[in-house]
Amino acid sequence: DQQVKQNSPSLSVQEGRISILNCDYTNSMFDYFLWYKKYPAEGPTFLISISSIKDKNEDGRFTVFLNKSAKHLSLHIVPSQPGDSAVYFCAASGSLNYGQNFVFGPGTRLSVLP
Amino acid sequence: ETGVTQSPTHLIKTRGQQVTLRCSSQSGHNTVSWYQQALGQGPQFIFQYYREEENGRGNFPPRFSGLQFPNYSSELNVNALELDDSALYLCASSLGQGDEKLFFGSGTQLSVL
Numbered sequence: 001d002q003q004v005k006q007n008s009p010s011l012s013v014q015e016g017r018i019s020i021l022n023c024d025y026t027n028s029m030f031d032y033f034l035w036y037k038k039y040p041a042e043g044p045t046f047l048i049s050i051s052s053i054k055d056k057n058e059d060g061r062f063t064v065f066l067n068k069s070a071k072h073l074s075l076h077i078v079p080s081q082p083g084d085s086a087v088y089f090c091a092a093s094g095s096l097n098y099g100q101n102f103v104f105g106p107g108t109r110l111s112v113l114p
Numbered sequence: 115e116t117g118v119t120q121s122p123t124h125l126i127k128t129r130g131q132q133v134t135l136r137c138s139s140q141s142g143h144n145t146v147s148w149y150q151q152a153l154g155q156g157p158q159f160i161f162q163y164y165r166e167e168e169n170g171r172g173n174f175p176p177r178f179s180g181l182q183f184p185n186y187s188s189e190l191n192v193n194a195l196e197l198d199d200s201a202l203y204l205c206a207s208s209l210g211q212g213d214e215k216l217f218f219g220s221g222t223q224l225s226v227l
Contacts, residue, residue, distance in 0.1 A: 004156070034214060043118070043204055043218025044157070089156050093214075101170055102216070104149075104156030 003027045004092050006105035013112050019077040021108050023090030026071065030092040034102065035064060035075050038087045047088075048075070080112045118219035120205050126225045127195050135190045135222045137205030143217070145169075145210055146188040148180060151202040151221070163188055164210075192224075200226045 005024045013019045023033075031052040036044035050057040050064045050073070057064050063076045077084055090105040119138045127133050139146050145164045149157035159172035163182035177193040186207070192199055202223050206216035 032214065036216075036218075041220060043206070043220050044216075045218070046215045049214050091156075101159045101162075101172060102157075104158070106154065106156050 002105070003030075004090055004103050004105040006088075006090055006108045008108050009106070010109040010111070013080045013110065015082055015112055015114050016079045019075075019080045019084065019110055019112065021075040021077075021088050021090075021110065023073045023075075023105055024071060025073075025092050025103075027092070027094070027103075028071070029094040030103075032093045033064070033066060033073050034091045034093075035062075036089045036091060036104075037084075038089065038107070044089055077110075080110075082112050082114050085110055085112050118205060118207050118217050120203075120219035120222050122222060123220065124223045124225075126227065128227050129195055129197060131195050131226075132191065132193045133195060133224060135192075135203050135205075135224070137188045137190070137207075137219060139186045139188065139205075139207030140217050143207035143209055144186050145208045145213070146182055146186065147206045147208070147216060148188070148190045149204040149206065149218075150174075151204055153201070157204055160190070195226045197226050200224060 034049040035047040038044040048062050066073045087107045087109050089107045091102040093102050121136045147162040148160040151157045161171040162169045166182045179191045182188045202221040204221045206218045
């Protein structure tokens with residue numbers, strides 16, 4: 001029973017266009033959400049986060065949107081660059097103060113085509 | 115600043131054996147978490163150590179155990195290996211137990227035959 005779902009295993013986008021990666025969750029106790037990026041043969045790297053008291057967080061080309069009522073979040077990358085090609089994981093947590101039990105989705109492989 | 119390092123990078127074991135994986139946390143980080151990533155899936159939380167004490171555990175059996183040392187490095191031990199234990203094992207360190215940012219190592223790829 002997946003608590004964090006990323007229903008698109010892969011996504012291809014043209015360089016310069018917008019990439020939108022989606023994530024859905026089922027556990028209403030989750031109140032902190034993160035996105036990680038993973039290149040082959042490397043560990044995941046933190047990209048951006050959002051807490052449930054916000055509905056949007058921006059960091060440069062990356063914006064995360066949270067819709068709590070729909071239990072849905074999305075990551076927007078504008079403009080997309082070839083270096084953004086990686087696997088993107090959505091992760092959620094109910095508490096940051098104990099155990100950091102982040103629940104990860106299965107990932108979406110983004111390919112940005114030049 | 116030294117990042118998170120894991121050893122070995124690859125390991126092959128047979129069913130029933132025991133394995134120890136090692137992790138050196140990033141400088142200044144006192145919290146270490148271990149994750150298992152099976153093929154095609156996201157990382158799954160095994161447990162976390164904060165100042166040498168286990169501080170949270172995921173849905174893994176007791177044959178998965180760990181240690182954290184005074185220098186905050188850590189070990190993951192798995193006894194009685196099963197075929198399903200084949201996975202990438204990721205170690206992540208953070209500044210504290212409430213820190214959102216996990217800094218991951220490149221992982222140890224374990225194959226159980």
